[in-house]
Amino acid sequence: MIEVENLTKRYGDFTAVKEINFRIEKGEVIGFLGPNAAGKSTTMRIITCFMPATEGTVRVDGYDVFDDSMEVRKRIGYMPENVPLYTEMSVKSYLHFMAKIKGVPRSQRNNRVDEVINACGLDNFRNRATGKLSKGYRQRVGLAQALVHNPQVLILDEPTIGLDPRQIIEIRNLIKSFGGDHTVLLSTHILPEASMICNRIIVINEGKIAGTVGLMDGKVINIQHEGAERVDLEKLGNIHLQVKGNTEEIIDQLKAIENIDDVQLTHYEDKVGFYNITHEMGSDIRPQLAKIIIQNGSELMELRPMEMTLEDAFLELTREEVVGV
C-alpha cells in the first residue's frame, strides 16, 4: 500500500531523513517509533504530499506522491501533530467542510459526517466549537477529520501526545479498531503504546531505519536489523544465566551443548558472570544447562528464560546502530 524507496530529505545542510526504504501492506497497523527529531514527522509529511522529497520515491496504492499527488491525497487521511483545527467552527460544520474538500459526494456527506461523529464518540459535541473542546476531544475531531472520506490509508502523527491516561486508552482502542479496513501508519515515541496498537514497528533513529519489529498481541515475534536477515523469535529463545566460576571454561562447555546458538558474557561482577544464551526453540535445555554447570564445579546463581519485550528489541536495534557507526 505504501512503498518508500531511497527516501532522502535535506533541509539545507541538515539531513532529516537519509535513504530510507520500507513497504507497508494493506491492512497493517504500523508504528513509527523513534526519539524526537528522528525524522518521523518528515517522512509522514512526504507521504502525505505536504512536502516533496529531496531524493527517492514514495508510492501510495501505486501512485507517486509527486506525479499523482491528487490521487494519493484522496487515499490518505492525515492527522498532523498537535491536531490543528479551525477553532471557530463547530465539530459538525468543520467535518462537513473537510468532507467537502476531500471530495465526498454531496449525497453521502451527511451520512459520512454522522458516521465518523459516532465512530469517534463525538455525539454530544457536534454543535460545540472545536476550539472549546478538551484536548482529548480535539484529538477525536482530528481523527474524525482524517476518516471522513473513508481513506484507505490513515497517517497519524503522535495521536496520543498530551492526553490523560484514560483518553490515551480510548484513542488507542479507536485506532486499533481501524486496522484491517484501513492501513494505518502512526508515529509515537512511547514503547508500550506501539506494542499495544501495532502489528509491526519501524524503528527510526537519526533519519535512518534501524530495523523492524514484528508484534503479535503485544509480544515481539520477530526482529530485523536494517539490511540483515529477519530473526524469528518463535524459533529462537533466550536464557539469562548467572554463574560463579571461570568464564572461559563455562562458555566453552555451554557452547558444546546441542541447540545452543550463542553464548555471550554480558556482565561480570564479584566472580559472577552474567550470560545471555541464544538457543533454538523445541526441547527445553534448562535441565541440561544446570547439570553441566554443576558437574563442572561452578555455582549456579540464576537461570531464567527471557522473553524479548519491545523495549529490549528497541534497545538492541538502536544499540547496533551506534556500534555500526
Place this chain on the structure above:
Amino acid sequence: MKNAPTIFLREMRNYFVSPIAYVALIVFTLLTGYFFAAYFNMATRYEGEANLRMLFHNMSITMLFLAPLITMRLLAEEKKSGTIEVLLTSPVTDAEVVIGKFAASMAMFIIMLILTFLCPLFLMIYGNPDIVPMIVGYLGLILLGGAFMSLGVVTSSLTDNQIVAALISFVMLLGLWVIGWMSTTVGSQVGKILSYISLMEHFDDFSKGVMDTKHVIYYISFTVFCLFLAIKSVQSAKWK
C-alpha cells in the same frame, strides 16, 4: 477550481465570526459617510458639482488602511495554527486555496462598497448627478480593491504573523500609491515607468468617470500577477 467555492464560503463565515469584518465595515461606512457629508455640505453651500469624485478618492485612501486588515489573516493564520497542513494535504490545489481566499476578501470589500450606496442615493435625491460616472467610479474602486486584496494575499502567504503580514502589505500599498510622486524629479523615462506602476495614477480617470481600458488592464494584470505570486509562495513554502 471546484474546491475554491468551498474555501470561499469557509473564509466568509470566518470573517463574520471574528470582529474584523464588523470593525472594517463600521469604520469604512462611518468614514465614507463623514467624507460625503462634509463634501455635500460644502458643495451645496458654494454651488459645487453634484458628483462623487472627491468621495471616491477618499474611499480609496481609506481602503489603503483597511485592505491589509481584511487580508492579513487569510494564509498567515492557517500557517500559525498549522491548519494549512491539513488543507494542503487534502485533494485541493494551491490555486484553489489562493483563489478561494482572495474571492472571500473581495466579497468582503464589495459588501463594504454596497453599504456606501447611500451616498449616491442621497445625491440623486437632492441633486441631479450623472449616473454613469458614479458607476464607473465604483467599478474603479472594485478594480483597485482587487489589486489591494491580491497584494494582501501575497504578504499573508509570506509569514505566519498576521501583524507582520498587515504591516508589509500596508507599506507596499502605500509605496505603490505614492511612487508616482517622484516621476517629475527623476528622468523622463524612469518617471514614466514610476507613474505607470503607481496604483493611484490609474485610479484618477475612474474617479472622474472616465473608463479607459489601459487602466482596467493595469489593475487586472496587477491582480493576476499578485495571485500568481501568492500561489507560487504557497507552493514554495513546502520546498524548503
